[in-house]
Amino acid sequence: MLIGGTVVVLVFLGFVWMSHNKDILRKLKKQYPTTFVVAIMLSSYFLISYLGDVMVFMFGITLPLLLMFVHASLRLRNIQNKLQNKMEGIGLKKTPMGFILDALEQQEDSINKLADYISKVKE
Numbered sequence: 001m002l003i004g005g006t007v008v009v010l011v012f013l014g015f016v017w018m019s020h021n022k023d024i025l026r027k028l029k030k031q032y033p034t035t036f037v038v039a040i041m042l043s044s045y046f047l048i049s050y051l052g053d054v055m056v057f058m059f060g061i062t063l064p065l066l067l068m069f070v071h072a073s074l075r076l077r078n079i080q081n082k083l084q085n086k087m088e089g090i091g092l093k094k095t096p097m098g099f100i101l102d103a104l105e106q107q108e109d110s111i112n113k114l115a116d117y118i119s120k121v122k123e
Contacts, residue, residue, distance in 0.1 A: 004048050004061045011044045016103050029105060037104065041065075072097045 015036065019025040029036045041062060075081065088098050 003051055007047050007051070008044045008061050011047065012040055012103075015040050015043075019105070033104070068097065 019029050019036070045062075084095075088094060
């Protein structure tokens with residue numbers, strides 16, 4: 001479990017560092033944000049499988065991350081949530097999900113694109 005957590009953190013930090021220092025990766029991350037997250041998960045999986053303990057990685061690290069992303073994506077939009085989003089937007093408060101999305105640079109643009117797409121589909 002400790003090896004899996006260490007590998008995932010190191011791969012995540014490596015991808016974030018490379019995307020901040022390489023213009024090609026920064027552009028790729030802006031164009032295909034989901035691909036960036038999938039690349040982190042797959043490269044972590046392959047490193048862990050190289051070291052062994054794949055099941056520990058799958059159930060100990062990836063499953064909670066997946067549940068966190070699903071919860072953040074599907075939660076209801078109410079007044080309290082909108083107020084907290086505004087507070088986070090102006091920098092008064094940071095949530096753990098906000099830190100992760102800031103590091104992946106996916107917070108505002110992707111959500112706005114998804115909301116625009118959904119509104120077009122509804123019409």
